[in-house]
Structure formats: C-alpha cells, structure tokens
Amino acid sequence: MFKMRNLKWREDKKNAGKKEEPMLFLSPDTPFIPHGLGRLLYAGIFGAYVLEGYFKNGYATGFCRWIWADGVKYEGSLRRFQCHGEGHMIMGPAYRDHVIEGVFKNGRLVDGKVIKENQ
Numbered sequence: 001m002f003k004m005r006n007l008k009w010r011e012d013k014k015n016a017g018k019k020e021e022p023m024l025f026l027s028p029d030t031p032f033i034p035h036g037l038g039r040l041l042y043a044g045i046f047g048a049y050v051l052e053g054y055f056k057n058g059y060a061t062g063f064c065r066w067i068w069a070d071g072v073k074y075e076g077s078l079r080r081f082q083c084h085g086e087g088h089m090i091m092g093p094a095y096r097d098h099v100i101e102g103v104f105k106n107g108r109l110v111d112g113k114v115i116k117e118n119q
Helices: none
Strands: 003-005 024-026 036-044 047-056 059-068 073-079 082-090 099-105 108-116
Touching: none
Parallel strands: none
Antiparallel strands: 003 024, 036 047, 047 059, 059 073, 073 082, 082 099, 099 108
C-alpha cells in the first residue's frame, strides 16, 4: 500500500498558517510518482479531498474531478494541483450551493460568473 508523506513539513509554531509543501508519494521501499489517470484520497492538516484525474510527474494536471470534505466540487482543468483553465465549481452547502463557471488561473476565477446564487 502506498502512503503520502510530506518530507518538508515540520510541525512547529513557525509554520502555523503557511501552505503545505508539495507532497511525495512513497511506497515502503522507493518513491512513487503518479503518472497517468488515477484517484487520490488526501487527509491532512488542511482537511480532506478526493481527486480523480490525470497526474504528470506527481502533480495533478489536466482534466479532473475534485471533491473537498466541506462539499465543494470542481470539474475542469488543473495545473499542478491548482484550478487552471475552464472549470465548473459547486460551492457546497457551507457556501449556499453557489455555482461558478468560467476560466480559472492559478486557483482563482479570472473570467466567469456565478450562474446560480441561492439567497
């Protein structure tokens, strides 16, 4: 069984509030770098998610489906684990089920709109 391990993360007060470093996938004996179509289940310090899609040299890149523990769902293009390109996001119950559609760049919506907004 393969497990994910973050080699650079140190648990100390100095790292509080910072982003996690990129992950390495490790088998018991050798590093495992996902490449091709696959599914990733992540549970870590910033919550949990399931990501189905394409991996290139260890990074989620290309078309994917991404579901977070808080109910947010994204279907669209990724580049190195960030929403990048055309996509469709359903924000989930915690965010009143807003639906966003458009073009994302480096994880942010740059051209698009909220196509459903519950009051």
